[in-house]
Amino acid sequence: MDDLLREFIEETNESLDVVDVELVKFEQEPNNAQILDNIFRLVHTIKGTCGFLGLPRLESLAHAAETLMGKFRDGAPVTGEAVSIILVSLDRIKEIVGELEANEAEPEGSDDDLIDQLDRLSGVGKWAGQGTSVVDQASGGGAEAPAADVAEETPAAEAPSEGEPAHEVYQVLERELKAGEVSLDELERAFREADGPEDFDVAQSAKEAAEAAVADAAAQKRLGKVPTTKAPAEKAPVAKKKKEEPKAEKEQKSGGGAHQSIRVNVETLEHLMTMVSELVLTRNQLLEIVRRHEDSEFKVPLQRLSNVTVELQEGVMKTRMQPIGNAWQKLPRIVRDLANDLHKEIDLVMIGQDTELDRQVLELIKDPLTHMVRNSADHGLENGEERVAMGKPAKGTVTLSAYHEGGHIIIDISDDGRGINTEKVKEKILKNELATEAELDKMSEQQINKFIFAAGFSTAEKVTNVSGRGVGMDVVRNNIELIGGSVDLKSIPGKGSTFSIKIPLTLAIVSTLLVEASGDRFAIPQLSVVELVRVQNNSEHKIERIKDTPVLRLRNKLLPLIHLSNLLGIDNKGETNDIELDDNGFIVVMQVGAQTFGVVVDAVFHTEEIVVKPMATMLRHLTMFSGNTILGDGSVIMILDPNGVAQAFGSHVGTDVEASTEAAEKEALPEEQNTVSLLIFRAGSPEPKAVPLSLVTRLEEFEIEQIEFSNGRDMVQYRGSLMPLVQVNDFVQRRTEGSQPMLVFSDAGRSMGLVVDEIVDIVDEQLNIEVSSEVPGILGTAVIKGKATEIIDVGHFLPQAFEDWFHRKEMSDEDLLTKKLLFVDDSSFFRNMLGPVLKAAGYEVTICSSGSEALSVLERDPSYEIVVSDIEMPEMNGFELCEAIRRQPATRDIPIIALSSLCTPAAIERGRQAGFNDYVAKFDRPGLIASLKEQRIELGVAA
């Protein structure tokens, strides 16, 4: 392509962007002559250059637009209609320029439609003569609505511009710095930092450093070339100079103080960056050499070189940074058009445009940001009437703000609209089968709202041309996550919603933790490192194993572990497949999404800010690494990709390990993670009822003929003896033929049949009794498989079959003295379930729902003869409780029985160590009674 043409296209695109913004501003401040001048000048330049290059289509369109703007300058009223037409014309110009860029020629076509309208408004051409009346008309009747718009929108535009006058001036006088452009100040500084060639005489005299000096000199030469760009010679062609002139004029007018800048090619910058990196490496080499020769005369100049290099590096890094305002530039126009399309009044407030971030990141967030602002304006804000009805100002506000927060930049997009309708989100989730109703029930509103980021989700009822075009928030989220950022949202119904984007300042520079495994160093991005744990044999953190799988107990959670060497298959020792994890080492606790895991490394060095370089194509299939880099000491290091590690973690650790980890988690976590097998049945009513399966001995069906009536109750012959039958309630349908289903409960040779209507299912569910019951025989109600289910109290029915069910054994023990028993369980189900059982066993039972409660009860009254405690309890678990009881002299000798739903040999051993006298499975009621008896006998003997 012709250089001149390319220059023109670049410049025009830039000017058009500025004009876009300025015009929207102008519409709101029609009296600001400076803005108008600026727009006029830019359009004029475009027109002039078009004529020069022979682009008639562009020229005539630009000319027509310029004429209309000239009218404004002469004092014609500025109307919304006129501005709209100019904006449309600008869009057309952009289209044509786009084509021009692709085909190097103006596309065929006519712009008469637009030119005609522009002419009509400016009253020239065939409209000459009647023009003024049209303008008058426009300003009078027809354009009333837009005019009102303008008046109301004015404060909106003022707010941001007031906030940062510097930006304003800079924008007016100059175009914005484009991607990859560097401000003059920055460049000037870089030159100052770079030492003159005389400094390198030193290096030249050192034989070892000769090569390095050549490289440096080359760098100098390149640097030296850049100043020439300031003179028009190399980089600034004629067109540029032309543009410079009116600028200079302007600067004088507004009293100087303007930001000076020149345009520098991105490649030049990248190259500069590389050369600086090289300089750093060479410097490091020189330092190394000097270190070997104690009192070298190079020492001082080298120190100086070193400092300068650091500053130079920082300066060059800084050239990559750009204010985020650059990414927001197009938004005022977009919001203006949107407001028109949607017939809403929208105020766009922008805060923190000066916040700087890497140009690469800037490019990547542009689109997601635009989409989110559109979304807020379209879905978030209500229309005027709705707002007024809700007592809000008719004009909605979308606020964009950006600020730094610890190596990140946070961008908030908030609106004062209706907030997210969680109910609608729910409906949509169910409709799209993104989650089940049961799952939704367990989620907080926040969690449900987050589903709007799920793939294929759009809550807008009708698809407008503004948003809801298939690309949804999922795309936004993906794009943001791609650059290592995250999105969050807060929403208050009726008050509005806020989306928060958190992104790294730069993609190029990542803060990493350097670690070592099998003699190789690796860099782990700090973002995903949660904490470092030092494990030692004698410290509180040690590596434990479940079936050879290493895990770490970390604050009541079990963390799966893997050695980095195993993960990467770099086992130097070559003995076994897996390196034995010795019990001394470092664990890097990493979090990726919801997954948390520990990576064991041999050593941890320090953190280092590194410049990420992409890997060679040949290595790109390695998901474990995201890139590589050159460290300060000149060696290359591989950067671990946390996502890849997380993935590999799952597959490497394998399924059996996952299962055991799960089991381990069950053991470690309190009851809420525990599921109980429940038998679901119906009896007397359509609502399901349930009983823990472990209490049920058998499920039986008896032929009706087999049921006999004797001694005032129903009986069946069952295994050689008579089994009394009890109905759950009076409404149970007694069948007249066929067979009757029942649940059989047996204990010590005695059985009871509980007559039910129908056995429905056996499910594994967490059991949380939410509503306790007053009805005898019902413990309460729990949600099982999404349905309210009554949990029946077996303890209530057993005595109905045999009045002495609970008493008889104890009756035979001649001592009828009641013994005081303390029963601790955090689950209301088991408290309700076992409390009566224990009472029936002849104890005076005190029930506590937590370990701490139990301890305070014991402190007040240490005369309890036995303690029965659950193991899995929040805050203080059974082991801890037991240890605490054993520590107190007053309670040291009280027998304690552990009650747990998990009876593994390891757990039992742990129980013994903690000081439990016995360890009984939770549903093993006979076992518990037997154990109680045993303890009493032992106690009796001891006493």
Added chain:
Amino acid sequence: MSNHHMTPELEDDSVNETIQYVTIFISGQLFGLPINRVHDVFVPESVTRVPLSQVEIAGVLNLRGRIVTAIDMRKRLGLPPHEHEGSMMAIGIEFKEESYGLIIDSVGEVLDLSETSREAVPSNLDSRWADIAAGVHRLDRELMVILDVDRVLGDMVTTGVAA
């Protein structure tokens, strides 16, 4: 954009053309690389291993600020590893705008050889060699196998992606 400079390609094989070759030794065998493909000759130092990568990849190293992927040519040719790893050399190559280093035993000289004297790869040659050889030159004392750089590296990229 305009001063974008192209990697020099192999000369058109017009019959009378001579091509300059850099000769290298790998496990006693003489190989030739077209000189216009050779960017550097350097001693590979502090090579960082890349776990899980193809076996032929010796690792990555820093060559004047560029990260170079080092290819172990012995492994690439299915040869046993070198006994004196310290004395190895590397040839810097640009391939698809990326830097590679072919690790070899030693570098010989530069030879001007006529295209006419180039002969086809013998059909009974080990397929691993035949795949990356562009021909053979009969020199006075020995045979020189011409390495086809694009295939040496190109095949690895494809297998890498497939793996």
